[in-house]
Amino acid sequence: MSKTKFDSLSLPADRDLYSGLIPLHVLHHAAGEPIFGLGMIEELGRHGYRISPGSLYPLLHGLEKKGYLRATQQRNGRSLRKVYRATALGRKALEASKIKVRELFRELMEGK
Numbered sequence: 001m002s003k004t005k006f007d008s009l010s011l012p013a014d015r016d017l018y019s020g021l022i023p024l025h026v027l028h029h030a031a032g033e034p035i036f037g038l039g040m041i042e043e044l045g046r047h048g049y050r051i052s053p054g055s056l057y058p059l060l061h062g063l064e065k066k067g068y069l070r071a072t073q074q075r076n077g078r079s080l081r082k083v084y085r086a087t088a089l090g091r092k093a094l095e096a097s098k099i100k101v102r103e104l105f106r107e108l109m110e111g112k
């Protein structure tokens, strides 16, 4: 199948336009259950976001620094892994963001 440069469907999504959704996505999952780095990379991959550990870990640390996530060590077989949960502050920030996302979604998808 040939692609012309006018075929908008063949354009890759521009990460700069939606990168702000990634921390929101992480916070959403951390509010639901404890998350860990590699599991989150897989989860984001399922949604079509390719993110490397070198990008995800600083993001997790940033959310932790803001007080949105709290990290604890969890035993995983013979090793320990760091798991993250959303704090009360993180849940509040998530709720506030949902209002913004809902508004944007409405405008983008429904033209309202």
Ligand SMILES: [Zn+2]
Pocket: 025, 029, 043, 044, 047
């Ligand atoms: Zn998800």
